[in-house]
Every structure is written in C-alpha cells, then in structure tokens.
Amino acid sequence: MTKDSQAGSQEPHLLDKPLDRVSLRLDFNPVEMGFAPLSLQVLVAGRPAPVDLYLPIADVKRRRVEMKLACPQGKTFLATWRERLVRRGQRQVFVSLDQGPALMEYFDRYSDEIVDAPGITLKQRAVVVRELAAINLRLMFASDLTPKALEGSVARAQQTVERLARESQILTNLTAVLRSDYSVYTHSINVCMLAMAFGRYLDLPPGRIHSLGMGGLLHDVGMAQLPAAILDKPGPLNAEERALVRRHPVLGHRMLLPVGAVPYDVLMIVRHHHENADGSGYPDRLTADKTPYLARLLRVVDAYDAMTSRRPYQDPRPPFEAAAILIQAMSDQFGQDIVPAFIRFLGSPAFSG
Ligand SMILES: [Fe+2]
Ligand SMILES: [Fe+2]
Structure with missing residues (x-):
C-alpha cells in the first residue's frame, strides 16, 4: 500500500471517473497509514477543500489498495462528487493527519455554517456535530500534545459541548446518532452526548451538564499517551497491557x-x-461516598457505551442486556443510586425518541 500524492492534471479527475463499488469497499485500515476518516457531511460543497482528500482505491491487478488523492487542498469540492460518492455508499473521505492544523482552522471558520446549513435535518446536525468532535479528538490524539495544541483541542471540545447545551434538541433520540463501531473517539463522543442527555434528564444545573459533556469527550484522553499498538489492538489485552491501560x-x-x-x-x-x-x-480505590458524583455518573454511561459498542473481539450487547449487567454490578461497581435512574433514562424519549 502506498500513499499516492499526485493525481495528475491532464487525466480526468478521479471523482469524475466511474467509481467501482468494489474498489471503494475493500477492507483495509487507512488509519494505520496516518489517515483519518472525514465524513462527507462536514465538507461544504462549492468551497475549496481545506486539505488533501484521499480515497482508498483497489488496484485489482496488483491486488492491493492505495490511497489516491481525490481532491487536492484548495481545489473546489463539487456537490456532484459528494452525491456520486454517497450513491456508491461511500460516506467518508480520508485526510492525512499531517494536515490536521489546516483542517481545524477550516472548521474554526466554517463549523457554524456547516451545522446551520439551510435544509439540514436535526439528525444531520447531530451527525455533523458528532463528526466535527470526532476529528478534533483524532487530531488531539495524533498531535504532539504540546500545551498549545491541547488548549486548542480543549477549546473545540468546549464549543461542541456549548452547542449541545444550546441546541438541546440534538440530544434527543440519541439511538439514531450514537455510533456503535468502537474507537476511543466515537466512544468519547457517545459518552459525551449520553452523559449530557442523562444530566438533563436528572435536571442537573447547566454547569454540571457542561462538565459531564467535557468529561465525556476527555475522560479517556490519557490513552493518547499509551502505545498506539495497545489502542488499536484487535483482540483482548493481556495482563501487562491491561496494567498500562489502567x-x-x-x-x-x-x-x-x-x-x-x-x-x-x-x-x-x-x-x-x-x-x-x-x-x-482505580486509580485511587475510592468508595462511592468518596468519589465525585459526576465521575460516578460518567462511570455508568462509560460502561454502558463500552458494552453496547462493537469491538473486533466482541459483538455489541443489546441495550437490555447491558442494563441487566449494570443492575447486577450495582452494589460493587456503580452504587445503588445511579443505575435505576439511568435505566429509566434509557426508556425515555431523550434516549430512544
Ligand atoms: Fe476510561
Ligand atoms: Fe471510556
């Protein structure tokens, strides 16, 4: 697999050529090659592409997949390209993590325009907010984590949470918006949205709901300092790896x-x-009465999302099964007070419309 960086200006543009479904659906992992997926919904058609946009294209003869430059930075991303890709079942392009700062600059300028685009449905808005938050977290994990980079990512996380608090309709019918394909990024956003919706359900004051949202986005950020091999490991972790993750x-x-x-x-x-x-x-072996309430609340949401997400080695559990496990582990892990309320929340319109 190689990273092809030149599309060639004489050739017909890649996105104008016929797109073969097979060529777009091959199973390989661009993330291992330093790419991050970017939902087509966060690209404004008719505007210059903020960074180079790549697509995985199969070279059937050579039996390999290459990342091909589909739209170079600065070239106008056409609405017709987006439509063709979506028709082919391709909902995302890929961007190189090296260009993260340019991408974030673009979102800083245009995220309001993207989220408030005319005719956008509530579900699409929720998806756009989710995808913007995902790319922010991905870049946060990929960055050198200098104080400045971290501050920028935290500020963007604040904006996500503020938008979710302001437009609380986004936090309804969450089952339609949450992602069940686990990665630390999608998981963190699920936890953010679920925890904020749960906080609202409990009628907590706005400041605490805000903290739950930020806590959701950032709770696993320490994973960024662990070896990538652990984060991306397709199987269960061994004892030594578990100790590191702890x-x-x-x-x-x-x-x-x-x-x-x-x-x-x-x-x-x-x-x-x-x-x-x-x-x-862990880490401090605090009992329920010594643990800050919001951390306990997030503990329940976190466990629920982990159980209902798909892992390479584990099918997602259905919500009722996850709820049963929460109840079983109520006295030793979660405490008696939060789980019953969380289960009532799961049956409320905030969660399932
Ligand atoms: Fe965690
Ligand atoms: Fe977590």
Missing part, C-alpha cells in the same frame, strides 16, 4: 491539569471514572 485516568488528569480551561469537575471525572463503589476500582 494508567490512563492518571495520565489524562496530568495532561489536562495545566490547561486553564478545564474545570475542576472535569478533572475529577477524568481521574475517577474507573473507581468502583466498593473501593475496588
């Missing part, structure tokens, strides 16, 4: 501590979202 709450807390924009409540969520009610959790 460091992520402390690593995340340490990373965010110097970032002024991160409130104390959020730092507590990041540090304590794996404490168990009976004191058997």
Whole structure:
C-alpha cells in the first residue's frame, strides 16, 4: 500500500471517473497509514477543500489498495462528487493527519455554517456535530500534545459541548446518532452526548451538564499517551497491557491539569471514572461516598457505551442486556443510586425518541 500524492492534471479527475463499488469497499485500515476518516457531511460543497482528500482505491491487478488523492487542498469540492460518492455508499473521505492544523482552522471558520446549513435535518446536525468532535479528538490524539495544541483541542471540545447545551434538541433520540463501531473517539463522543442527555434528564444545573459533556469527550484522553499498538489492538489485552491501560485516568488528569480551561469537575471525572463503589476500582480505590458524583455518573454511561459498542473481539450487547449487567454490578461497581435512574433514562424519549 502506498500513499499516492499526485493525481495528475491532464487525466480526468478521479471523482469524475466511474467509481467501482468494489474498489471503494475493500477492507483495509487507512488509519494505520496516518489517515483519518472525514465524513462527507462536514465538507461544504462549492468551497475549496481545506486539505488533501484521499480515497482508498483497489488496484485489482496488483491486488492491493492505495490511497489516491481525490481532491487536492484548495481545489473546489463539487456537490456532484459528494452525491456520486454517497450513491456508491461511500460516506467518508480520508485526510492525512499531517494536515490536521489546516483542517481545524477550516472548521474554526466554517463549523457554524456547516451545522446551520439551510435544509439540514436535526439528525444531520447531530451527525455533523458528532463528526466535527470526532476529528478534533483524532487530531488531539495524533498531535504532539504540546500545551498549545491541547488548549486548542480543549477549546473545540468546549464549543461542541456549548452547542449541545444550546441546541438541546440534538440530544434527543440519541439511538439514531450514537455510533456503535468502537474507537476511543466515537466512544468519547457517545459518552459525551449520553452523559449530557442523562444530566438533563436528572435536571442537573447547566454547569454540571457542561462538565459531564467535557468529561465525556476527555475522560479517556490519557490513552493518547499509551502505545498506539495497545489502542488499536484487535483482540483482548493481556495482563501487562491491561496494567498500562489502567494508567490512563492518571495520565489524562496530568495532561489536562495545566490547561486553564478545564474545570475542576472535569478533572475529577477524568481521574475517577474507573473507581468502583466498593473501593475496588482505580486509580485511587475510592468508595462511592468518596468519589465525585459526576465521575460516578460518567462511570455508568462509560460502561454502558463500552458494552453496547462493537469491538473486533466482541459483538455489541443489546441495550437490555447491558442494563441487566449494570443492575447486577450495582452494589460493587456503580452504587445503588445511579443505575435505576439511568435505566429509566434509557426508556425515555431523550434516549430512544
Ligand atoms: Fe476510561
Ligand atoms: Fe471510556
């Protein structure tokens, strides 16, 4: 697999040539090659592409897949290209993580325009907000995590949470919006949206709902400091890897501590979202009465989303099965007070329309 960087100006444009369904559907992992998926819904048609846009194209004769430059940075991304790709079942293009800063600059300028595009449906808005948050997290994980890069990502996470708080209709019928294909990014956004919706369901004050949203987006950010091989491992982790992963709450807390924009409540969520009610959790083995309430709340949402997501080694559990497990583990892991309310929430319109 190679990274093809020149489309050639004489040739007909790749996106104007016939697109073969097979060539677009081959199963390989562009993420391992330094690419991140970008939903077509976050690209404004008729505007210059913010970065180089790539597509995986199969070379059947050579039996391999190559990332081909489909639209170079600065070239107008046409509405007809988007329609053709969507008709072919291709809902995303790929961008090189090296161009992350340019992409973020583009979103800083145009995200309002993208989310508020005329005729956009509520579900599409929710998807756009989700995708913008996903790309922000991906870049955050891929960056060198300098204080400045981290501050920028945290500021964008704030904007996501503020929008979700402002336009609370986005947080209804979440089953239609949540992604079940697990990655630390999609998981963090699911947890953010679920936790905010749950906080609203509980009638918590706006400041606490905001912290739940930020906590959701950032709770696993310490994973960014773990070897990528662990994050992307397609099977269950061994004991040594599990021990490393258990460091992520402390690593995340340490990373965010110097970032002024991160409130104390959020730092507590990041540090304590794996404490168990009976004191058997980590990192500080806090019992329920010593664990900050929002961290306990996020613990339940986090566990629920992990159970209902697809992993390479695990089919997603149906919601009722996940709920049954939450109930079983109520006294030792989650405490008695939050799980019943969460299960009522799952049956409410906030969750399933
Ligand atoms: Fe975690
Ligand atoms: Fe998590």
